Amino acid sequence: MGPDFLDRLELSDEEREKLRGLGAGGAAALLAMRNASPGGFEKLLGRKRAERIAASLSETLTDEERRRLAIPVCQKLSTGARIDSPPPLLPKPPYDVASRDRLFAQLEELRRIPARTPEAAKRIAALEQELERLMKGG
Numbered sequence: 234m235g236p237d238f239l240d241r242l243e244l245s246d247e248e249r250e251k252l253r254g255l256g257a258g259g260a261a262a263l264l265a266m267r268n269a270s271p272g273g274f275e276k277l278l279g280r281k282r283a284e285r286i287a288a289s290l291s292e293t294l295t296d297e298e299r300r301r302l303a304i305p306v307c308q309k310l311s312t313g314a315r316i317d318s319p320p321p322l323l324p325k326p327p328y329d330v331a332s333r334d335r336l337f338a339q340l341e342e343l344r345r346i347p348a349r350t351p352e353a354a355k356r357i358a359a360l361e362q363e364l365e366r367l368m369k370g371g
Contacts, residue, residue, distance in 0.1 A: 242289050251277055252286075260290040261298040268302065327370040336364040 238260050239249050257263035267274045267287055274283040294302070326333075340360050343353055 238293065241293070242286065244286070248278060248282070248286070260293045261302060264290050264294070264302055328367045332367055333364065336360055336367065340364070 239252055242249075244252070252263065255263065255266060257266060264287060267283065271283075274287075277283070278286060291299075340357060343349075343357050343360070346353060349357075
């Protein structure tokens with residue numbers, strides 16, 4: 234459902250523009266935003282109007298959208314995003330992470346020096362090459 238879902242609701246032009254400005258792609262997305270920040274919606278539209286609009290939006294939802302909106306939002310997420318499953322585990326990198334971190338730290342330290350000597354420039358080049366070899370797995 235595209236942004237035209239707002240055209241099917243009884244809204245003032247001002248309300249329609251405010252809600253369009255939120256960039257929701259459909260009624261479920263807009264309700265998820267409201268659920269994540271009810272105070273923000275009340276501030277935007279007024280408490281009673283926000284409640285009426287939410288009720289109108291709810292009437293347009295499919296059973297699947299209602300089910301997904303019933304899943305509690307993790308309180309640490311301010312965006313209203315829903316996470317149904319844990320993120321996948323990343324594979325172990327093909328290089329030693331501690332060595333990579335050490336090389337990066339040495340490079341950062343050398344790059345912070347405002348007036349580089351030729352020796353420092355050579356050391357930076359050598360560290361960059363070593364880091365590149367490490368990252369390529371060699």
